[in-house]
Amino acid sequence: MRNDTLAFEEEAIRQIAPRPRNLAETGLAQDFLCDLLAKHCYWGGILNQQQLVERTALAWPVLESLLNFMRTSGYIEILSPNENSMLLRYSLTERGRNLALDAQLKSGYVGYAPVPLALYERVVQAQSIHNNVVTREDMARVFKDVVIRESVLDQLGPAMHSGRPIFVYGPPGTGKTYTGMQLLGLLDDSILVPYALAVGDYVVQFFDPSVHHPLASADKSAQFMLDEGHDPRFVRCRRPSVITGGELTLEMLELAHDATTKQYFAPLQLKANNGIYMVDDLGRQRVECTDLLNRWIVPLEQKQDYLTVGSGTRFPVSFDVVLIFSTNLNPLALADEAFLRRLGYKVRFDVLAPEEYESIWRQVCKKHAIAFDATAFRYVLELYRREDRPLLPCQPRDLLGLVMDQCRYQGLANQVTDERLACAWSSYFVRPVSDPEPLAHGKPDTLHPASNPLVINKENRIC
Incomplete structure (x- = not known):
């Protein structure tokens, strides 16, 4: 990707997610952020101004107001600069340590300040994968070195920006999985991915380095400068692609909760938002195929998924993926015709001449x-x-x-x-x-x- 293209995209991205300059613009409650700061100070010990900015991805004016509140409330104390730095240092008081321990019991998350769900929804819609228009020339470029029939390309191309799922089927070894992942080459732009989401008082860890690949050329020098760059609670990545096979279970499509660390983790389809999610080897999972297919009915029709946190609180979240099902089995043995009609594009891969x-x-x-x-x-x-x-x-x-x-x-x-x-x-x-x-x-x-x-x-x- 050229540098001038990167600069243009960075300006557009900054409009989508501008850097918050005050507490209100973060979209997070004061008590919530004070709990997060207390946990950082508990685990990090004495921290200076720059360290707090880097640990929370919040601008100093936002942190300063929070730290002043915590100081007047008796949670922290200010220490003089040491001989190696002129920056002020902050340490928890006994009351602050108790606050951190209470916060830890509610959530074990200690990282960048999360992005509120409402802001994430706006960002997802602004960078929707279905906004990308795929042309015949684009398909020819991506598959120029691939032996594939033009009739197949003419089906896959329109499917990419249709908003409808793709069902590919045919004998094993006919290139279904390879072709599905090649489609990501059509999407050479970048998106913003949050490090974590705030859903009420709960934090869902979102960024996954095995799925989200930050742009190596992204300028990190301005990451924590108030007047430059986008909201640093997001990281700029290439559009994600996720593929699962026979190991897929229904539990993997729900929020994962670690009871020991008291942390939530995003499911696969949420990590794949604004990208491609491929369910490979459909019909060979450790769950009934009808149950797996039924799990997708609401997201496919409403473009929203519903996830559960805490003791049963359900919340909607955008479902913005190119969903690809791939199977070696007879499609009519996996689903009835009514469900197959919902899929929109059925593409058969055959043996070679x-x-x-x-x-x-x-x-x-x-x-x-x-x-x-x-x-x-x-x-x-x-x-x-x-x-x-x-x-x-x-x-x-x-x-x-x-x-x-x-x-x-x-x-x-x-x-x-x-x-x-x-x-x-x-x-x-x-x-x-x-x-x-x-x-x-x-x-x-x-x-x-x-x-x-x-x-x-x-x-x-x-x-």
Whole structure:
């Protein structure tokens, strides 16, 4: 991303979430922030002005009013600057330590001041992923090096800005997951992600470094300067992408609560807001598929999700994601037609034609500096034909990877031969124990089905 683009986006982002200059503009109550400050001082010991600003992401005028209140209330005392700094230092009194302990019993969160839910809602809507318009040229740019049918791209492109979910289905290995994650390349802008959310008196930790990736080029020098930058309670990140598979449970879609530390953590779909969330391997989760699909009905229809904190307080929050379901199973076995109609876009991924398979094979060879051998390629196609196996996009990478493993083991340069392909084939595919190993001698046109019964009966083969 170019520097001038970054500067333009930074100005736009500052308009979305301006830096709060006083207590009222933080959207948080005075008592709430005093509790947070007391916990910082309890765990951090004696802290100076700059340390308090950095720990809370609040401007000094906001902190100064809070600290003056805490001082007059007998919670803190001011210490003179030390010899290494001219900054004032702050320490808890006995009454302040009691305040911190009481605050800790209510919430174990000690971090940046959280963002109130109302402000977060406005930011989410301002940077909605559905505001991005995807064109055919955009799809061609992102998938220029990917072998994929134009008809599939013409379905996925409009789906990205439609606001409707996408349901991709087809045999395993046809590139559903890979294609779904490639779609994030269409979204090269940045968004603001809060470190934490305030829901009433509760704090929900939001930022997750495994999901949210801050811009390396973002200017941090102005992070705590009053007149520059956006609200530092947000971090500027690339749009998130989350993918879950068979491990997904309904509990993972609710707020997580650690009873020991008394902290709440955002669920997956909330972390994915303003980005892409992909439910992969639908139908193989440890929960009934109908229960999992029903969990999405309200968010899909209302563009809002409902989460629960405390003893049962429910609150609405924006649901702003491109939701992608992916499955290897028959869609009609997972959901009825009424639910499938809600999904809007159903995209089938199919097996490859021989020329498409060859294009991917050549790409993998080029990537690893392997000379394309037409004879060896005809041999591998013959193996597919003899065992009646479909041509899948993932297999050139896998088979050639096994060939390169053999070459490294033998201390040889990467080269594809019939013998190495036969060995790779035997390692890669599972066959009935009655089937012999594929032959590697002779040219493909000398391999006759009658002499090598490798064809698996269609009623028994694994699909």
